[in-house]
Amino acid sequence: MDKQSSGANSNETAPSSAAGPSKDSALEIKKKRKESKNCGLKKCFSALVDRKQVNLELEVARLMLRKELNIDLTTLPSELGESMPYMLVHHIRSWPGWLQSYKYYSGEIQFKNWYEQFETFIMNKLDEDINTTYPAVRKEIEEEEVVEKSLKTDQGTQTEVLAPKDFAPFSLQVTGKASMLNTLVFTDSGEGDVIMKQHKPLYWTKSQISNITAEQLLTWPHIGMHFVCPVLEFSRHNKHEYNRYVSIVSSSLPVLNIDRIQQMKILDKNKERFVLSLDHLTEMLSELLKAIKIVYPDLKDWTPFLAGINEFLKDVKEMDVIRRVRGKRQPTFALNTCALFNIGNGQYFRNKKLSKGQPTRYDIGYTEIIIPKIELNFISMDYENIKKYIESLKNFKSGTNLNPGTFSLPLITYSCNYCKNDFQNIDQVVKHLVDEHYMDQDVLCMKCKKSFKIFELTKTRWTHNCPKTANPK
Ligand SMILES: [Zn+2]
Numbered sequence: 469m470d471k472q473s474s475g476a477n478s479n480e481t482a483p484s485s486a487a488g489p490s491k492d493s494a495l496e497i498k499k500k501r502k503e504s505k506n507c508g509l510k511k512c513f514s515a516l517v518d519r520k521q522v523n524l525e526l527e528v529a530r531l532m533l534r535k536e537l538n539i540d541l542t543t544l545p546s547e548l549g550e551s552m553p554y555m556l557v558h559h560i561r562s563w564p565g566w567l568q569s570y571k572y573y574s575g576e577i578q579f580k581n582w583y584e585q586f587e588t589f590i591m592n593k594l595d596e597d598i599n600t601t602y603p604a605v606r607k608e609i610e611e612e613e614v615v616e617k618s619l620k621t622d623q624g625t626q627t628e629v630l631a632p633k634d635f636a637p638f639s640l641q642v643t644g645k646a647s648m649l650n651t652l653v654f655t656d657s658g659e660g661d662v663i664m665k666q667h668k669p670l671y672w673t674k675s676q677i678s679n680i681t682a683e684q685l686l687t688w689p690h691i692g693m694h695f696v697c698p699v700l701e702f703s704r705h706n707k708h709e710y711n712r713y714v715s716i717v718s719s720s721l722p723v724l725n726i727d728r729i730q731q732m733k734i735l736d737k738n739k740e741r742f743v744l745s746l747d748h749l750t751e752m753l754s755e756l757l758k759a760i761k762i763v764y765p766d767l768k769d770w771t772p773f774l775a776g777i778n779e780f781l782k783d784v785k786e787m788d789v790i791r792r793v794r795g796k797r798q799p800t801f802a803l804n805t806c807a808l809f810n811i812g813n814g815q816y817f818r819n820k821k822l823s824k825g826q827p828t829r830y831d832i833g834y835t836e837i838i839i840p841k842i843e844l845n846f847i848s849m850d851y852e853n854i855k856k857y858i859e860s861l862k863n864f865k866s867g868t869n870l871n872p873g874t875f876s877l878p879l880i881t882y883s884c885n886y887c888k889n890d891f892q893n894i895d896q897v898v899k900h901l902v903d904e905h906y907m908d909q910d911v912l913c914m915k916c917k918k919s920f921k922i923f924e925l926t927k928t929r930w931t932h933n934c935p936k937t938a939n940p941k
């Protein structure tokens with residue numbers, strides 16, 4: 469989590485001392501900095517306030533750091549020391565107070581106070597770079613060198629696509645308990661600081677808990693399923709992309725141009741791969757489903773298979789990879805393939821802010837841009853033996869002693885990609901979401917700006933009748 473804490477007026481939260489052998493207390497260092505005779509930082513600040521262009525030479529920035537901010541670059545690790553002048557420039561530019569210039573121009577705030585807020589921010593950010601950010605990054609790099617990349621989980625979601633500068637000066641990486649994701653909010657302290665808070669969670673209603681269907685869970689954020697039987701294996705995971713930004717409430721949202729199919733790759737290069745048409749898949753899987761119904765006559769047991777196979781077929785249809793099969797052009801999907809696609813062909817967002825007095829267009833907001841995505845893995849299919857297997861299912865009598873290794877029943881299991889949990893049935897998935905994730909907040913369509921409940925969008929595979937879309941799905 470990118471911390472944004474710089475108590476502008478909080479004298480009690482003195483910054484920790486800069487690196488180096490100095491035993492001075494943090495407060496003394498602060499005092500020393502203020503007594504410094506050089507005032508390049510102030511000059512730089514007032515030039516920026518007057519909207520003049522400032523060219524800061526590297527040497528001058530180093531001097532500022534040493535003389536005014538009391539940071540002895542020679543005592544720092546060389547890579548950190550070298551980057552400090554750039555960090556200084558970055559912090560000068562990213563001071564949230566610039567967004568409140570109107571207060572200074574309108575006389576609401578005095579130059580002296582305003583500069584003090586600025587200076588405190590710069591000092592705290594530099595201290596944070598030295599004492600927190602740098603050691604953390606160093607540690608991360610060292611760990612990464614040891615840990616194989618393949619072991620990396622997708623816990624936490626990060627901003628890969630940087631938003632335009634005027635939209636979001638900060639992009640965030642959020643890692644933590646699932647419940648936190650749905651309750652996070654950012655606000656402006658009113659003193660140039662951004663504060664992170666948790667608001668009250670949204671709970672599942674009794675009716676939602678008892679009415680949620682297997683289909684809905686199969687498009688629920690972070691949920692995955694795995695189907696396996698001796699002749700067929702596939703898995704599907706909800707890998708919705710979350711881009712999180714702290715920004716100014718009035719700034720406009722960037723609509724990202726994305727392809728329907730984001731990624732397509734071969735699962736196992738040593739295994740065979742062939743293309744199956746949607747018609748053919750539908751025919752085979754319907755036969756399989758009928759046979760599964762004989763094994764699991766209870767609707768509660770059979771429905772998950774129905775839902776899993778139906779969603780799989782709908783994925784193939786939606787991806788719309790058209791190929792000519794047996795003289796007919798139709799949607800297809802290849803065995804031994806992993807595809808990642810934008811389900812519902814849309815993008816959604818959430819804007820959150822805590823209201824503090826009269827809203828202004830400079831209020832700080834927390835924005836999430838959500839791109840619903842499904843990852844489909846068509847792992848294996850024993851084309852030769854599928855008919856034989858279906859026959860044996862039809863002849864299956866419950867209570868028959870199964871001979872492991874020769875015959876096994878179809879099995880469907882679930883997982884939460886975010887928490888890395890596995891579940892045996894739908895009830896366990898629902899319980900996990902209710903207890904650990906809480907209810908997802910509503911989202912707005914990026915195009916028509918209408919608001920939707922996740923509970924509704926998951927019923928329609930993340931589509932709605934969008935008036936702004938040329939050909940609504
Ligand atoms: Zn979870």
Ligand SMILES: [Zn+2]
Pocket residue numbers: 913914915916917918932933934935936
């Ligand atoms: Zn819409």
